[in-house]
Amino acid sequence: MDDAIGTPTDDSTDKLVHCPVCDLELLATAINSHLDNCLQVKPIGGVAGKKRRLSSPEDSGMSESTQPLKRLSNAPNFPLFHKPKSSDGPSEEPSFAAQSSRTPDSKNKHAESHMPSNSDCPQKQGNWLLQSTSLIQGDQPKEKSLAEKLDGKPLADKMRPCSLQDYMGQNKVLGENTMLRTLLQSNEIPSIILWGPPGCGKTTLAHIIAKNAKNNNNRFVTLSATSASTNDVREVIKQAQNEQRFCKRKTILFVDEIHRFNKTQQDTFLPHVECGTITLIGATTENPSFQINNALLSRCRVIVLEKLSVEAMEAILMRAVESLGIRVLSEDQQPGCSGSNVSETAMYVEQKALTTLAHLCDGDARTGLNGLQLSVQARLAAGKDASNHDMVIKEEHIKEGLQRSHILYDRAGEEHYNCISALHKSMRGSDQDASLYWLGRMLEGGEDPLYVARRLVRFASEDIGLADPLALPQAVSAYQACHFIGMPECDVILAQCVMYLTRAPKSIAVYSAYGKVKACLKNHKGPLPPVPLHLRNAPTKLMKGLGYGKGYKYNPKYSEPVVQDYLPPEMKGIKFV
Numbered sequence: 001m002d003d004a005i006g007t008p009t010d011d012s013t014d015k016l017v018h019c020p021v022c023d024l025e026l027l028a029t030a031i032n033s034h035l036d037n038c039l040q041v042k043p044i045g046g047v048a049g050k051k052r053r054l055s056s057p058e059d060s061g062m063s064e065s066t067q068p069l070k071r072l073s074n075a076p077n078f079p080l081f082h083k084p085k086s087s088d089g090p091s092e093e094p095s096f097a098a099q100s101s102r103t104p105d106s107k108n109k110h111a112e113s114h115m116p117s118n119s120d121c122p123q124k125q126g127n128w129l130l131q132s133t134s135l136i137q138g139d140q141p142k143e144k145s146l147a148e149k150l151d152g153k154p155l156a157d158k159m160r161p162c163s164l165q166d167y168m169g170q171n172k173v174l175g176e177n178t179m180l181r182t183l184l185q186s187n188e189i190p191s192i193i194l195w196g197p198p199g200c201g202k203t204t205l206a207h208i209i210a211k212n213a214k215n216n217n218n219r220f221v222t223l224s225a226t227s228a229s230t231n232d233v234r235e236v237i238k239q240a241q242n243e244q245r246f247c248k249r250k251t252i253l254f255v256d257e258i259h260r261f262n263k264t265q266q267d268t269f270l271p272h273v274e275c276g277t278i279t280l281i282g283a284t285t286e287n288p289s290f291q292i293n294n295a296l297l298s299r300c301r302v303i304v305l306e307k308l309s310v311e312a313m314e315a316i317l318m319r320a321v322e323s324l325g326i327r328v329l330s331e332d333q334q335p336g337c338s339g340s341n342v343s344e345t346a347m348y349v350e351q352k353a354l355t356t357l358a359h360l361c362d363g364d365a366r367t368g369l370n371g372l373q374l375s376v377q378a379r380l381a382a383g384k385d386a387s388n389h390d391m392v393i394k395e396e397h398i399k400e401g402l403q404r405s406h407i408l409y410d411r412a413g414e415e416h417y418n419c420i421s422a423l424h425k426s427m428r429g430s431d432q433d434a435s436l437y438w439l440g441r442m443l444e445g446g447e448d449p450l451y452v453a454r455r456l457v458r459f460a461s462e463d464i465g466l467a468d469p470l471a472l473p474q475a476v477s478a479y480q481a482c483h484f485i486g487m488p489e490c491d492v493i494l495a496q497c498v499m500y501l502t503r504a505p506k507s508i509a510v511y512s513a514y515g516k517v518k519a520c521l522k523n524h525k526g527p528l529p530p531v532p533l534h535l536r537n538a539p540t541k542l543m544k545g546l547g548y549g550k551g552y553k554y555n556p557k558y559s560e561p562v563v564q565d566y567l568p569p570e571m572k573g574i575k576f577v
């Protein structure tokens, strides 16, 4: 590579810059001619084995805006570029660039990162429902079969809305005059944290926000905190700086599951969010006040998204059903009465089944759409063996298709803590029905029975204590019994214990007395007082010689009450109980 380093002609061009491709330091005036060479020789976007040359931004491993490759007139003719990290090194963690080339699946759904644009929108991409192989052969576009439509990416991904129009629910944050609405209409997007339960549309909203920003000259980069390393974060920042410097383009960085980043990783963002190099959109299912660094939190607006309502879920399912060409049967309708003259077998879904699905998926659109997909695929598979009958998806098929445990309850997240807290408070309030309800919510949702049992043991002491000293052994027995027999048999054991504890008299005397002890020790200034000599044991001659145990009155030897101090002299008279 011939690095033509130019000669300075005036002060403004005297600056040294780094080539973003090969990192060579050279004069600003020379960067373009250098880059022209450098880009030709240096393969960039070495992603997952695919060496590419930068011909368009989408071509590069890391995703970004659909801006055409262009030169800037105000900089000394800089081209648009960035340098995706090579993922060849065996010791390196997979870079975000590498992630972006993986095929997304429902778990790794945000791996692909892109600037949302119409061309990214799966529904607008030449219509994913229509294209089939016949197009390649030059025929008229032929409608894909249902099986073909369900092939590939999960339905939830295919249905991801590209505009607010198709984004359902969340009216509290997206309605007229809300902050977010106003923001979407403004040029500047601030850094935000989207907090909400799984599948409520955080990622989708982030894409829509980025796309809707009037100042569309943004780069959109996605990182998943579950797999990105601090180096990946640094790399993104470095490129964002380059983009800003050379191309005056802002980088919108979407970090999914941002709570998974440790505090150091979160700190890495801070200065760059502050100075505006990066607009951060974080998504989290966890309460940001616990999981996100205060300094970072104070620079971001927190937008709370809610579980999708049943109505919103129905609308989402309906949109999916329509795009799949499945016909909806109201209660009094029969298959075949929809007036369609399609000769092949048709797929129907009962309205009731959709409503049930909308209820069962507990506000999680991904679960809802995946549930629909599974039910349709199961019907298709069953239909293969049967005669050429129309296929109808009924309520029971929907229920079969969903694993309830994954729907009702999120074992690792917020819901887990919310439910155990509700159980604890209901027992404390001696409300048996509520206590049993929350217990059921957890156990039927797949909670670990031992986790619940441990909390019962704690409750027996904290909230009942000496008001009924039998509560503790009851709870310990329940724990052991659960340990022996496990779910599902142990459900009734936990229910018995929960009812016992709920009915028992309550006392926090022990709990609060011990709390005072802890506070006393914590607040103590200076060295702790030594244990008085008379209270010390004297197992050896030496210790006896030192005065250990001297003057101690052994209570059983006295018929009258013994007067003796048991606290260090400094603590005399202190009361905890």
Ligand SMILES: Nc1ncnc2c1ncn2[C@@H]1O[C@H](COP(=O)(O)OP(=O)(O)OP(=O)(O)O)[C@@H](O)[C@H]1O
Pocket: 109, 155, 156, 157, 158, 159, 160, 161, 166, 167, 168, 169, 170, 196, 197, 198, 199, 200, 201, 202, 203, 204, 205, 256, 283, 284, 285, 308, 316, 365, 366, 369
């Ligand atoms: N409000 C919505 N309107 C329409 N579709 C939605 C909405 N929310 C979610 N979806 C659908 O559900 C899928 C999953 O949503 P998304 O990835 O945005 O959820 P998320 O809140 O980021 O979830 P997670 O916390 O699990 O990452 C989307 O691809 C889309 O099809």
Ligand SMILES: [Zn+2]
Pocket: 019, 021, 022, 023, 024, 034, 035, 038
């Ligand atoms: Zn170079």
